[in-house]
Amino acid sequence: MxxxxxxxxxxxxxxxxxxxxxxxxxxxxxxxxxxxxxxxxxxxxxxxxxxxxxxxxxxxxxxxxxxxxxxxxxxxxxxxxxxxxxxxxxxxxxxxxxxxxxxxxxxxxxxxxxxxxxxxxxxxxxxxxxxxxxxxxxxxxxxxxxxxxxxxxxxxxxxxxxxxxxxxxxxxxxxxxxxxxxxxxxxxxxxxxxxxxxxxxxxxxxxxxxxRAPSAAAILEDLAAEIAMDLPDSQRYTDAGAEVAKNPAEIDPASVARLQQQLGEWLQQPEKIAQWFGAIMTEAKYPDTVALDADDAADWREQMPQGAQLVLNPASRTAFCREPATLFVDGEAFPCPLAFAEQFAESHEISWDDIEAFPEIAEDSGLLDQLVAQGTLIYPPEDF
Known part of the structure; x- marks a missing residue:
């Protein structure tokens, strides 16, 4: 690089x-x-x-x-x-x-x-x-x-x-x-x-x-749906301690301010927001291009001990976050060792040394199998 x-x-x-x-x-x-x-x-x-x-x-x-x-x-x-x-x-x-x-x-x-x-x-x-x-x-x-x-x-x-x-x-x-x-x-x-x-x-x-940067409209629409999935039905707008209504038909400034405060409290979920943000910012722009290479490296278990490397598909995107340790690839979140997520997101390469250092990623139907199957991991092409 x-x-x-x-x-x-x-x-x-x-x-x-x-x-x-x-x-x-x-x-x-x-x-x-x-x-x-x-x-x-x-x-x-x-x-x-x-x-x-x-x-x-x-x-x-x-x-x-x-x-x-x-x-x-x-x-x-x-x-x-x-x-x-x-x-x-x-x-x-x-x-x-x-x-x-x-x-x-x-x-x-x-x-x-x-x-x-x-x-x-x-x-x-x-x-x-x-x-x-x-x-x-x-x-x-x-x-x-x-x-x-x-x-x-x-x-x-x-x-x-x-x-x-x-x-x-x-x-x-x-x-x-x-x-x-x-x-x-x-x-x-x-x-x-x-x-x-x-x-x-x-x-x-x-x-x-x-x-690129997602629009405010896209962020609010998508993030709100993501956070709302885990909010219990019992969590609702509340107005304990409200003053006597001067006009029962008015939506007064105090009620609006109270709702704004509660919205802020509902959004106090940094880990969930990080998971959502990592997924949306790594969505592939052309997923069909990634899919063209699905299973291109299906024989990686045989090839990598002999010196072959896996690399990130040039049409794919990746990032990571620390808490919880997560690797984001093409819009999906994969829990994995932080040290592996950090080095792969930086280098875009995986060698046999990495598999020996992090054997859990090579388990059957594990991280590497999933990324190879969807075309995210491929052998280095002579040209793209």
Whole structure:
């Protein structure tokens, strides 16, 4: 594994996390010195021909009108029929299919793994873009090939008008506050909701390392259901010591404050919240991709004593918590020795030495059997 970045340009990571992360944009010149793209536009187009790969084409002047969106898989004829300019190909989760791209994620492990969404790569013909828009997630935009003009506007939200006649969430009005041309190795960090617009200057490739966070609505809906399952029916709203009602029809501020306090008390379950949070933050983005490798390493009991290793499927996610000791993998919680959970979540590898140190994980129908059966653990592929 590569080591996490200690600096972004000349800026220490600690300064970035304190002053910029989720707060304001940052341009990092020469973030990766002498950077050479691990993938070409032609290779990216080849991936977009595959049914298992999520891909999109955005044409600023499409057959159906401005900002046309097409979804893959595509054919070679689709690419041959494209205009010379003003289009962009986007391919999601390239890190799941190419080891060179997956290795880029290691540089960003100064942010927890469970915050990472995926690595999306776009190739744009001259003047190609996806229009002025904003995202709900943090993203590092690493220029891989060619040049791209990035314009960054103000922070916006759902109230800002969208352009009609396209399925894309393109802002109707956009005014740039900053403008930069990025070359290979340069990188732009954008926090959630900052409007931006990237336009290719000649053909170019951009690598987007995105970080996800569940919405407040999703957290409240899912967590409330999880906690409610274990609350007894006898635990209810109470108002002992309430004052005489001045108006029997009023829901008064004191009653609302009392309910807020009781809600807080019901949520005082840190272990249960940790279990829920670990599961939801490790859900695989593409579970079908994980399932493709189910039982790929079913003979691990024979192979590992001879030196074979098991590794985390590149489409899988993992994390751990200490109390109680739990390994989270692809949305499931597995109780196991803390030392094993910590080292596997860090290294993403299991050797025979680990099995000898933690023999309980190798029991019949135990942890390793379960993870192999669902495709989470596989033998190291030559490439993904």
């Amino acid at each position: 590569a080591s996490p970045l200690t600096h972004l340009g000349d800026m220490p990571i600690e300064v970035f996390m304190r002053d910029y992360w989720q707060q304001k944009p940052l341009l990092i010149r020469n973030a990766f010195a002498n950077f050479e793209s691990p993938i070409s536009g032609e290779e990216l187009a080849g991936m977009a021909l595959e049914e298992a790969v999520e891909s999109r084409l955005v044409l600023e002047n499409g057959e159906s009108g401005p900002w046309e969106l097409r979804t893959g898989p595509f054919t070679e004829e689709d690419f041959l029929s494209l205009p010379k300019t003003h289009w962009t190909l986007l391919v999601q989760a390239v890190d799941q299919w190419m080891s060179e791209i997956a290795e880029l994620k290691d540089f960003f492990r100064f942010i927890p793994d469970w915050r990472l969404d995926d690595v999306m790569i776009s190739y744009a013909a001259d003047k190609g873009s996806v229009g002025p828009h904003y995202d709900h997630y943090d993203v590092f935009l690493l220029q891989a090939e060619g040049k791209r003009l990035w314009q960054q506007g103000p922070k916006v939200d759902e109230s800002n008008p969208r352009l009609e006649g396209t399925p894309l969430n393109i802002l109707k009005e956009f005014e740039a506050e900053n403008s930069w041309v990025l070359e290979p190795g340069d990188m732009l960090y954008l926090p959630p909701q900052y409007s931006h617009w990237g336009i290719a200057e000649g053909g170019c490739t951009t690598i987007s390392i995105g970080f």
